Amino acid sequence: MDAGDAPRVQDLDLNLLKAFHAVHVEKNVGRAALRLGVTQPSVSHALSRLRLVFRDALFVRTPGGVEATPRAQRLAGSIDRVLRILQDMLDEGAQFCAATSRRVFRLHMSDFAESAFLPTLMRELSARAPDVMVETHHIEDSQFNVALESGRIDFALGHFPHASSHFYHSELLHERYVLLMARRVAQRLELDEHYTLGANVPSGLHFIAVTSHPQSTELLERYHLTARVRIAVPNFMVVPAILSRCDYALILPRTVARAFSALGESAVFEIDDAGTWPVNAYWHRRFDADPGHRWLRGLLMELFRIGTAEPFDSWLGAPLNLNPEGLHSD
Template sequence: MQETTINHARLAEIDLNLLVALDAISSCGSVTKAAGKLRINQSSLSHQLGRLRELFGDELFVRNGAGMSPTPRGAVIAKTASEILRHIDRDLLNVIAFSPSETTRVFKLGIPDYLESVLVPPLARFCLGAAPHARLELHSLEHQKATDMLDRGEIDVAVGNVSEGGVVHKRKVLFDDNYVCLHSLALLEKVRSITFETYFELPHVAVDLKERACRLVDDTLEQKKLGRKIVVSTPHAHALPELLESLAAIATVPRLFGRSAAKAHGLAVSPLPFQVAPFQISVVWHASSHMDPGMIWFRGAIADVARSLP
């Protein structure tokens, strides 16, 4: 279907206030009541009704006892005007004046599996308290696909180890993270500490994610001609705690995830016995939403929650 071209010159002749007046008269059924609703005097509203009649070539409303009833054409025009004003009120003015407590927006967040368990619970609590009618929609994120997902509008914001992006992308660093060893408390009964030697002697459970941050350890070891003895690999970070509870093995994980999993599942965290460069966790968004008040609020909420993480 061919899209109808907008006649901007003709629309420029219409005063939006006339549509407001038309809708008020239609909903009140009286010029007097409509004038009170609009907080203007009756003569001003009568003048606007005269302009409307001239514009549309129809009486629009006729007297019916103490009130006014729409003509057949007036009823059609009033219905259309009401729909236009509702769209302006809901879709345009809500963008200009964003209210977290009233918004019903859906905020689409792209986030990798391991960060979801750390960042999302406090973020969801914050959003539920500040924006109870909004919805937080989560999308699985791989760092190399983050900007494509933003470009396609699949997500509003990406959080992760995302550093690259084009001129149409904005980025803000949230925090630096590094690595720790996650394991059961019982493991320390077999080895007193995770030393360089025991790290390579012990079996490993690996999180086989495409997220770049989770590849840094193996990339570092590969450069040193070293490798881990991996007995289980999983694409799901949330599967690690139960695996480690049942195996005398260790997992090398980002520090924030390790601390969170240890606290929630009664596991232990030990320092990594060799140096790996830290990595940055950033929030990334498309430039088209940079000045959107709702997105500014949402990005601010993410940053506030990130600052509160232990």
């Protein structure tokens, strides 16, 4: 056969390959039709088209059904592999097995969102998807939309008013700022649980400023507290260590304050007219149907879409009890 007479891909369709496979396995046209859920004439017609394409009888009648020709026997292995590859491709796009997946999910989180969400998320992933890996990224505001559109990050968790209208989002909670200090400081200043930060700021109380949160700085300015700031830090990570050693206070999101409170003796107080803002999960709509993406999105909604419920009431287990040497207690 000349190269120009060889069968071409456009001469075939998937139904022809499925018919060939079924006849080869069943060795009977009638049983092949039942296997495929079609009529026997449909299978016979498919075989006729295949014979024209390959210029071979492919299957010949025998007393018990049909037998493959040598050409059909050579084709059978290749057609079987093609069908398996296609099925694997379809399966990959239709399901996500969390228990065995080794997928890497990339999340953009503010320092607030890392403190609020990451510990609980990782606890659940350890139980449900032990081989899944999470990478957190801190994306500059100017690169935020590009990173989400390109798939460089799968989700963004936080408050991002500059997010593109092309993104989907789901609200997780409404956040507000509160005042946090060590409980020993509140006791020394004789602040009871009903105290609210406003014009009546106790004398001698000094503050930590978190420079990545301009709303916190605005509240310090509103209540004329900037002169009392003794240290400015770029994020919240060092705050628990400072509060454990220094008699300072700071203004921070309530959910972060609750997370820090679970780690030690802290006191949290409301702030007059602090206002609220939404914390959302954002993702690009072109990834909306991806099975793995949908699975993680569902988990985020399950864990953190709390509406008006108290943040962290259901998120955090009992804090670890440490003995003086820093080892787990028996």
